[in-house]
Amino acid sequence: MADISQKLQEQVLQARTSGEKLNIVGGGSKTFIGREANADAGTLDISGHTGIVDYHPVELVMTVRAGTPLIDIETALAEQGQALHFEPPHFGPGSTIGGTLACNLSGPARPWAGSVRDQVLGIRLINGKGEHLRFGGEVMKNVAGYDVSRLQAGALGTLGVMTEISLKVMPGPAASLTLVQDMAIDEVLHYMNSRAAEPKPITAACWFDGKVYLRLSGAKTAVEATAEKWSGDIMANGEAFWRSVQDMQHEFFAGQSAPLWRFSVGSTATNPGLDGEWFIDWAGSQRWFRGAGELGDMEPLARAAGGQVSLFRGGDRTGEVMHSQPNALKTIQQRVKSSFDPDGIFNPGRLYSWM
Amino acid sequence: MTTKPRISKAELADQFRTFIDPEYVITDDETIKPYECDGMSMYCEMPLLVVLPETVTQVQRVMRICHEHGVPVVARGAGTGLSGGAMPNKEGVVLSLAKFNRILNIDPLARTARLQPGVRNLAISEEAAQYGLYYGPDPSSQIACTIGGNVAENSGGVHCLKYGLTVHNILSVEMVTAEGDVVTIGSDGLDGCGMDLLAVFTGSEGLLGVVTEVKVKLLTKPEVARVVMAGFDSVQKAGDAVGGIISHGIIPGGLEMMDGHAIVAADDFAGAGYPREAKALLLCEVDGTEEEVHEHIAEAEAVFRKLGATSVRTSQSEQERTLLWLGRKSAFPAVGRISPDYYCMDGTIPRRHIAQVLTDMQKLSEEFGLRVANVFHAGDGNLHPLILFDANVPGEFERTEAFGAAILKMCVDVGGCITGEHGVGVEKIRQMAVQFSDQELQQFHDLKAAFDPTGILNPGKAVPALKFCQEYRSLEHKQHKHEHTEAAHG
Numbered sequence: 001m002a003d004i005s006q007k008l009q010e011q012v013l014q015a016r017t018s019g020e021k022l023n024i025v026g027g028g029s030k031t032f033i034g035r036e037a038n039a040d041a042g043t044l045d046i047s048g049h050t051g052i053v054d055y056h057p058v059e060l061v062m063t064v065r066a067g068t069p070l071i072d073i074e075t076a077l078a079e080q081g082q083a084l085h086f087e088p089p090h091f092g093p094g095s096t097i098g099g100t101l102a103c104n105l106s107g108p109a110r111p112w113a114g115s116v117r118d119q120v121l122g123i124r125l126i127n128g129k130g131e132h133l134r135f136g137g138e139v140m141k142n143v144a145g146y147d148v149s150r151l152q153a154g155a156l157g158t159l160g161v162m163t164e165i166s167l168k169v170m171p172g173p174a175a176s177l178t179l180v181q182d183m184a185i186d187e188v189l190h191y192m193n194s195r196a197a198e199p200k201p202i203t204a205a206c207w208f209d210g211k212v213y214l215r216l217s218g219a220k221t222a223v224e225a226t227a228e229k230w231s232g233d234i235m236a237n238g239e240a241f242w243r244s245v246q247d248m249q250h251e252f253f254a255g256q257s258a259p260l261w262r263f264s265v266g267s268t269a270t271n272p273g274l275d276g277e278w279f280i281d282w283a284g285s286q287r288w289f290r291g292a293g294e295l296g297d298m299e300p301l302a303r304a305a306g307g308q309v310s311l312f313r314g315g316d317r318t319g320e321v322m323h324s325q326p327n328a329l330k331t332i333q334q335r336v337k338s339s340f341d342p343d344g345i346f347n348p349g350r351l352y353s354w355m
Numbered sequence: 356m357t358t359k360p361r362i363s364k365a366e367l368a369d370q371f372r373t374f375i376d377p378e379y380v381i382t383d384d385e386t387i388k389p390y391e392c393d394g395m396s397m398y399c400e401m402p403l404l405v406v407l408p409e410t411v412t413q414v415q416r417v418m419r420i421c422h423e424h425g426v427p428v429v430a431r432g433a434g435t436g437l438s439g440g441a442m443p444n445k446e447g448v449v450l451s452l453a454k455f456n457r458i459l460n461i462d463p464l465a466r467t468a469r470l471q472p473g474v475r476n477l478a479i480s481e482e483a484a485q486y487g488l489y490y491g492p493d494p495s496s497q498i499a500c501t502i503g504g505n506v507a508e509n510s511g512g513v514h515c516l517k518y519g520l521t522v523h524n525i526l527s528v529e530m531v532t533a534e535g536d537v538v539t540i541g542s543d544g545l546d547g548c549g550m551d552l553l554a555v556f557t558g559s560e561g562l563l564g565v566v567t568e569v570k571v572k573l574l575t576k577p578e579v580a581r582v583v584m585a586g587f588d589s590v591q592k593a594g595d596a597v598g599g600i601i602s603h604g605i606i607p608g609g610l611e612m613m614d615g616h617a618i619v620a621a622d623d624f625a626g627a628g629y630p631r632e633a634k635a636l637l638l639c640e641v642d643g644t645e646e647e648v649h650e651h652i653a654e655a656e657a658v659f660r661k662l663g664a665t666s667v668r669t670s671q672s673e674q675e676r677t678l679l680w681l682g683r684k685s686a687f688p689a690v691g692r693i694s695p696d697y698y699c700m701d702g703t704i705p706r707r708h709i710a711q712v713l714t715d716m717q718k719l720s721e722e723f724g725l726r727v728a729n730v731f732h733a734g735d736g737n738l739h740p741l742i743l744f745d746a747n748v749p750g751e752f753e754r755t756e757a758f759g760a761a762i763l764k765m766c767v768d769v770g771g772c773i774t775g776e777h778g779v780g781v782e783k784i785r786q787m788a789v790q791f792s793d794q795e796l797q798q799f800h801d802l803k804a805a806f807d808p809t810g811i812l813n814p815g816k817a818v819p820a821l822k823f824c825q826e827y828r829s830l831e832h833k834q835h836k837h838e839h840t841e842a843a844h845g
Contacts (some may be wrong), residue, residue, distance in 0.1 A: 058598040059705050059736075081604060104546055117551060118523050131794045139703040140516060140735035141775035143509050143558045144783070144790055145799055145818065147522065150554030154546060171604035193464045197487070199578045200644060221646035264544030268465040285545045306543030322548035328536040333550050335805035339798070351549065 001051035003065065005124075005132060005163045011044055012161065012345065013130035021348045024102075024157040026067050027094025033103050034156045034350040036317045041348060044161060046098060052076055053164060054138065061121060061138050063166040066098030073097060083172040085113035087246045098162050104154035107246035108204035108215070111196070111267075111282045113170070117153030124164040125152070128341030138166045151336075156351045159340040173203070173217035177227055178238030183212040185271060185278065192283040193268050200226045204242060205283040208252055215242060245281065252279045252288065259315030261298060263287040265307030272301035288312075295320055322352060330354065360446055362424040364403045367448070370420055371406050379407040379454075390449050393434040393441040394496070397698075397752065398781050402429070402443030407451045411529075411537060411567045414450070418565065419535035421448060427814050428533075430561045432473060432504035435496040437699060438780025440508065440560045440816055447811075450565060452503050458482050459568070466573045467526060467543070472503025472566040476510075479571065488573040491518040494776065495687065503566040509558030511776040513609040513683075516734035517642075518574060520776070522557040529568035530556065533807035537567070555802070560778050561813040563806040580608060580642035581652055582676050585659040586633030586666040590614060593635035594709040596662040597733045600639060603658055605651050608642040610734030611683050614713065617690065617728040617741075624689030627682030630666045637733065638683055640676075686730045687741065694726070694743035698755045702766030703737045703775035715765060716740060723758040725751075737775035738766070764789055779817045787817075788824035796821060 015022050021041035028047075031037065049067035057080040064073055070088050077083050087107025088100045101123075106115040122136025125148070135148035152162060183191060191212060192205040201218035214230070215238065216223045227234060235241060244250040253260070263272065267284035276291035295311055302309035308323035315321075325333065337344070337355055349355070360367075364382065371380045381387055382404045392399040403426075408414045421428050427447030434441055443449050455471035458478065462468070463486035468479055476497040480489040493512035494500055500510070506528060509521045518524070527541030541553040556563050587593040593612055600607065613621065613636045622629040629636055637659070641651045652669055659667050670676035682689075690697050704712055713729060720727045726743040740762055744755040763773045763786045773779070773786040787796065799818045804810070819827075 056705070056707060058602050059707060060601060061705070104551070111545060114519065114523060115546060117546070117554065118519065127798065131798075133792070133795045133798055135795065137703075137770070137772050139705060139737075139771050139775070141511055141520065141703045141732070141737045142772040143776060143778055144772050144774050144787065145779075145795070146563075146802055147509075147554050147558055148798070148802070150522065151551055153551045153554065154548070155550045159550075170606065171601075174604070190464070193466075197464065197466055197575055199487070199575045201647065218643070219647040219650045221650055222644040225644065225646045264542070264546055266465060266543030268462070269543065282545065308542055308544060308547045310548050325549055326538065328532060328534075328538045329540070329549070329552065332532070332538075332552065332805055335808075336550060336552075336555075336802060339801035339805050 002048055003051070004049045005126070008044065008046065008049065008161055008163065009126050009130055009132055012126050012128070015042065015345050016128065016130055016343055019343070020345070022345050023350075024161055024347055026096035026099045027069060027092065029091035029095045030099050030103055032313050035321055035353065037350060038348045046161065047094070047096070049163060057082060059138070060169050061166060062169050063138060063164060064097055066162040066165055067096050069093065070095050070097060070100065077169055078172070081172055082169045084119070084167070085109055085170045086116045086119055087113070088116060090247050097165055101152055101162065101165060102155065102157045108206060108242050108281060111285055112203050115153070117150050119168045120149045120153070120165060121168055122166040123149040123152060123162050125159070126161040126163060128160065128343055128345045132163070136166065140168060157347045158337055158351050158355055160346060175220035175223045176215060176217040176239065177223055178235040178241060179214045179216070179227060179230055179232030180211055180235045181232035182210055183207065184210065185280070188212050188280065189268055189271070189284045195230070196283045206245060207280040208250070213241065252277065252290070257314060258290045259292060259311060260313040261289040261291070261293065261309055262312040263289065263302050263305065263307060263309050265302060265305035269305035269307070272305060274301065299323055320353060325352070360424055360426040362426065367420070367424070367426065368404055371417065374416055375406060375408055375413055381405040390431065390434070390443060390451070393431075393436040393439060395437050395439040395442070395780065395782055398439035398442045400443045400445050402445065402447055402449045405449040405451060407454055409454045411531065414531045414565055414567055415535045415537060417448070417450060418531050418533060421811055422534050422809060425809060425811065427811050428565070429813050430507070430565045432501035432507070433475070433499045435500040436504060436508060436780065437701070437777040438774070438782040440778050440780035440813070442781055444814060452501070452566070455503070455567065461486065461573070463488065466575070468571050468573055470502050470569050470571065472569060473501050476500050476502060476505060483573050484576070487576050489576055490571055491524045491574050492521050495684065502569050502571065506557055506566050506569055507559065507561050508776065508778045511732070511737065513611060513732060515732065516610065517606050517608050522554060524572050525553070525557065526570045526572060528553060528556060528566055530564035530566050532564050533809065533812050541570070543570070558778070560780065560817040562803055562817055563812065577608070577642035578644050579648050580640055580676065581648055582638055582640040582670045582679050583652060583655045583659065584629070584668045584679050585637045585639070585664040586630035587635045587637070587663065588633065588665050590635045590713045591710040592663045593637055594706070596637060596659055596664065597706060597709070599658045599662050600655055603654060605641065605655060607639045607734060609638065609640040611638045612636065612731040612733040613683065613686065614729040616726065617686050617730050620689040620693050620728060621682035621686045624692060625682040625685050627678050629682055633665060638679060683730065690728050690741045690743065695745040695747065698742040698744060698759060700738065700740040700742065700759050700762050701774050701777040702763050702771055703735070704766050704769050704771035706733065706736045708769040709733070712738070712765060712769060716762060719758060719761055723754055725755060725758055732775070735775070736771065760786060781816055784816070784819045785827045787819050788827050793821050793824060796824065
């Protein structure tokens, strides 16, 4: 529980003077994401910048220092019957809220509860000039100034060092259960989307190895009544199953060496014709593929499905790992980067080789 | 900031007429007049000319010409904005998207709609209703306002706490950049690679690009919705009841508060059967499955009674629910009937300060000698104080503006912000200096330049020039010192 923002700010100012580059590191649980970190850059360690700054359960808002482990946040929320509805993955006990937002990582509930990007209300950020700035706030509705807070989601720390994050939090569900049944991959997209279109308390839908899993959460009576109407067996260990999906500990993700590709596509789009193992989550919007391949060959498949692809884990991480950008957007993003970090101090080359 | 355009009005019009139907390149004052302001009619300006393109290619060509010659461009949807964001620039072009009014596609299985920017907000839900779907954000102006404008303002409405703002309900935007490129930000997926430009674009008030197409998410219409109305004899008790509901673990579809002035005005207007003697009224809508709503309505009624409600009434039919909402939805025109003019504010505060803020606002009301009625999106802390005034009384609008500025400062002081959903526009540009430091404002300017290097898109709006801020802050400081001195002498 310490505020080391001044030290962080000094290190940024020093780097600016000396021309040093900095890799931002929190709990160090997500080093596999993005391109390989620049070996010549120094380390800016925010893991000591921890603690809950402000939390009023009745406001449904919590403000925390960016280096705070997710587990500490979730424990404090659970004491008040609240939770992070975006179900952030824990890749280890050290996974922090800052890294979660920088990587824009959300769990199985994301299509219904929103992502970490959706729940962020405000941030404090040290930019590349060493200025400690505040954007957004601690209220749900705030349209004063550009939404710099949400701009951080997925930017992999290339715009600055987040020091504080304000998040919308929600009450935890009263009841929850999971229905499972056999289904072939070519039927499941239609099935999951049809279920999602019903006015029922569905909060997760995934498919793996010939089985579809649907989670219902909310008022007990509503969950039970829906489970009775819908087909499928009630899973005994539903909670543990979703936890393994959220933390990517499920057998599909764990202990394999084949490259892991993430397709973020239209929920009903025909699945790309790639031979290999698939795990379909988010009712079809997020599809994981295990197998060798080139990013350049994957991109047309993702585009045909209305979305994008990234090499999430494994494979060659010295080349590009993120879906390429059209020229006009590449130019804008390079200029946005310069506007925050004119000397290119933060996480050089981590997101794209050209950033 | 832009310098003077390097092309004359006549030359510019001639260039546009080579590729746009000449009838839709408007140069005469009489036809331009309706474009001089948006819903914030106190701020007016006549533009050089108005142009109404019909295709994305035409928008591109307009932007390229304006970029080449340094001509400011103000994009315009339905002109319902409440902060002067679409007020023209006198050296510039108004780019109306009125002709882009088609719903291109609704996909009931994927629950999405592809829209041209000029499609009206309500028209989306009307069209989607046949599939049991609707579009979430529902600003009060939803009959008239357009989806392009909603993206520019990040519009909200009464259901934000549960269903989010525009930024939470769109998948992608096709836009034309200041330099005339067409780009799509976002995709059919729920997120993409690289920076989240869609987030920063949403709510950027026309300063970063011109929207030419929007893909929105549609929500499934809930099985049932019912509303509990509770009257209270003090604002404090009603404020506590809002916290009580949320602490109980219920997230209402809508949670609205009105104060005494607004209750009476709305009831006179709509005949909704509100408790006219109440000092504060809550409308709490619960939606979901039959079972869930049944469970939560009983709990909400119990919470309100326990926290001192003087009356509790729950809608027993769809008709009754509509009637109870009618009063709230017509609160603005209702207040309009009891005063020659009204000025609608839009601050947001942490909910726990509601009673204090409303009490202090009452004091300010007496100091400024102007009445104020309050309607409040209580669920998400968004206040809409309506200051009642008469524009025909010399000096009264200036006094109203000063009262408004004092209210916004109060919102920032308790940890809130100067605008929840109406945008900064020209109206609140001075108050930006209250909420942000010079370094933060400079970062906004630099970010804007990344999209629009020559600053032709809606110049002078949303983010103030720094010089202007220093003047405003020092003026504020002087006023405060003056007030303190007076207080010390009083």
